[in-house]
Amino acid sequence: MKRSITALIAGSLLAASFAAFAGPGAIEGVEKQPVNVSAIAMFLVFVVATLGITKWAAGKTKSTADFYTAGGGITGFQNGLAIAGDYMSAATLLGLTSMVYFKGYDGFIYAVCFFIGWPIILFLIAERLRNLGKFTFADIASYRLDQNRIRTFAAIGSLTVVCFYLIVQMVGAGQLIQLLFGLEYNTAVTVVGILMMVYVTFGGMTATTWVQIIKACLLLGGGISLMLLTLAQFGWSFENLFTKAIESHKAGEKLMIPGSLMADPISALSLSLGLLFGTAGLPHIMMRFFTVPNAKEARKSVFYATGFIGLFFLVTMVLGAAAISIVGTNPAFFEGGQVGGKLIGGGNMPVMHLTKAVGGDIFLGFLSAVAFATILAVVSGLALAGASAISHDLYARVIKKGTATSEQELKVTRMASVGLGITAIVLGIAFKDQNVLFLVALAFGVASSVNFPVLILSMYWKGLTTRGALWGGIAGLVSSVGLVILSPTVWVKILGNKAAIFPYDHPAIVSMSLAFFVTWLLSVTDKSERAAREAAAFEEQYIRAQTGLGAEGAHAH
């Protein structure tokens, strides 16, 4: 194993450095930037450090519990940072700042929507999740329901969300890295995919967790330093910052109030439902709750994670608002030097230009490296969640009915990680130059309409039966995917039809309601013997969920 890690380290370093010097011979993307040496150097430091950690983690990863949950030995504080690392993607940093830069206050509303799920996860889900689950979210969904059908369906739900999310991240990675590092799109996607495979395959949850912790610290540290440097330019005065922003932005004072983004209340409601409950249904986030030893630490993790995520969102708001006057009035950041025209590198770049303006080339290199690291950390968490759905749920439980040995399961999970890595690279390249925003709506739509209903009902509702959960899940899956296809983004912008059949980009208001309704209806009308057994089994599950009885031993090995 050591030798193969070393070989892979060498391989990916070579790939990165080769790409760095590939230079003008490569096919030029329209927005490809000159090779950024300081950014690449700093990123290589990150890669070497995290590969060192992976090597250390590989030595500690001996059992399936080590692989899936780092043996349950992560502290609440560490897990809080790692959850924040899982949730704060490069898209969050670039997207939220860019939204404030272009739309002003509307960006803040969006940030609040992305944040608000966290307190609710703590109050209603976190400790039950920890007390009931072992390795995956399907453990809980199928706790007292049919092990074959519900576990298979929950695993499919996880894999669907993981795949949509992975494509978004890979395409984002390719575009971002081509912009920031001057690397070729395909090279960037391949480097991300290979590093992800190495972290997950060899280091499992331990390596993934530390990659996320380091990345969260870098991202928070980088963001806060940038904010302080920026605020210094405005004499530490928000008043001054916003006055300049209003002067510089074409929307003027309108910048400061809610605008068109949330103008339709149903659309706003659907978006907020999807984000609120979708967050709770993301498999890579749920999986993080099994890495801590008990419910006490699980609660602490959400407290720290919520704090870090909230802080980060507030920092991005300041950065976005500051970029309006600093970036928005500087011809150096516009194509052809035309202020108010097209930003160099595209609409997601305000925070990067701001970094260059207040921190110079070295800081820009640093933040670019952090953005790259961020993508790596997020895709690693996703790959691990996907691999565990394949190996723990589908292989060990459904196919082998629990008779697989630890070694067999580990072998399958490593193969699954490699398979997911290759899939991610292929899909990343296939979706090049596509508008992948709808995939975010899809990921959250499926998470909120397929994973979340079965999760919450299995924990809270005695009457849930296999029939209800299965058909409710299918209803949620079909309606969320179907409605996204019929939405303005896909039906009109991508497929080129005239008018959208479903008027909202986020399906949750319909698909989630439908999933809950079908689950309820087909559960209460289920008079089968199995349904009675499942209701009777609720008692044991309930006591375990409330007290942790039987959960303490879950990680002993």
Next chain:
Amino acid sequence: MSQSNIQAKIRSNPKFAELVGKRTRFAVILSLVVLVPYYTYMLLVSLQPQLFAGKISDGSVITIGWPIAALIVVGGWLLTGVYVSRANGEFDRLTEEVLKEARK
């Protein structure tokens, strides 16, 4: 002692009912404290955006919308702290007692 025996003991312990009742109430109240202001806020930014146009003080350009949104974020986080401190203290002590008494 068998697992189902322990479960029966837990179930019949009045402290278990107390734990579940108190914790459920607390969690529901805190969820409402987060969700009611949040959905009120979402409805108002959607239907009555001009409500957020007032300035935080005379002569300021900053509208009240900014501190309100920041308050939802900071308040949401502080409430997680409130929940964790009570759950990791009072509720966990109760849980331990219930488990200890059931294993006797």
